[in-house]
Each structure stands twice: as C-alpha cells, then as structure tokens.
Amino acid sequence: MMMKVGSLFVAGAMTLLIGGCGSEDAAVDGTPTRAAITPPPPPQTLRLVHEAEAMSGLQAPMMVSEEAGTSGGNVVRIPAGLDKNAPLTGRFTIPVELASDQQVTIWMRVHWSGTCANSVTLKAPGMPEMIVGEDGTYGSWHWVKVPNILPLKQGTVELVVGQREEDIGIDQILITSDADYVPQGIEE
Secondary structure (H helix, E strand, O other), X not given: OEEEEOOEEEEOOOOEEEOOOOHHHEOOOOOEOOEEEOOOOOOOOOEEEEEHHHOEEEEOOOEEEEOOOOOOOEEEEEOOOOOOOOOOOOEEEEEEEEOOOEEEEEEEXXXXXXXXXXXEEEEOOOOXXXXXXXXXXXXXXXXXXXXXXXXXXXXXXXXXXXXXXXOEEEEEEEEEOOOOOOOOOOOO
C-alpha cells in the first residue's frame, strides 16, 4: 500500500514524517523540523490453555479421571455404558477473562473411542450450541478445532462444554486469537 503525504510517498506501516509550512515548523537555526507519528504496535496474540479437569461447574455424568499421556495426569471423562434415554446433563464451564473484544479460535485435546463416541458441544454467549469433533481419529489424544471463529466480548466470558456422546475424554482447551495456530501434543 502506498500513501502520499505531501510530496513524500510512504509504503506500508512505516513512520510518517509530517512537515508544515509555518515558522513553528522551523528550529531556532531555521532548519525544518518534523513530527514523527509511529503506529501503535500490533495487539499481542491471545493464547490461553485450560486444563479440563480444573474447570468449574462439572456436572455428572462428566467426572475427573486419572489418565496417562495427558497434560496433568487427569482429564474430564464421560464414561461408557450410559443410559441412551437419559438426558444429556454433563457439562463444565470455562471462564475466560478478556481485556478487550477478541475473535478467537478454540481447540480441544480429546480422546474419542469410536464413531458414536467422538463429539461434545460448546456454547458461547450469544451463539447457538456447536458440535465439536465428529472426526475419525480414535484411540489417541489429538486436537479438534471448534468449527467457528468466535467473537468474544471484553470481560469475563463463560464457555460451556456439554455432553453429547459417551466414552470420551477431554484433556485441554486452547483459546487463541491466532486463527492459523495449530496445536501439537500437550500445550504448556
């Protein structure tokens, strides 16, 4: 992008030098002075890693379970063998504190057991409940991406992860403003 300032062409986001035409624009010795305008630095990338087992409001049948190969040795698990006709009451809340409005991408580190044991739901304020998962990776810990970039407002935001299927594990939740970031392994 090129921008013309007086007779000076400026490319990209560089420092702009602005000169005027009055006597106030000259130093005592008569040489011109210039005011420098530097754009603010880009905002820092938001990156929050939450341990599922440390989240609030855990409701049955979700439960904390010891699990090898996980970030903290514990996960949130929805056990196998649940009554298929029982209401889906399992859930937990992820409190997120934001200093400013953010567009975020959310990832979950999960363990699926099979085709009918590979999804949960996520509810964000002002948005419909979303299905997370339904991928074909079974029997190992891996990351799944929430299907939408979420617009979250400044302040405390509560995201709710809900039961959809049984025999699954949830280890970590990653919230980032970097839409291109793809987590690998256990996040620190």
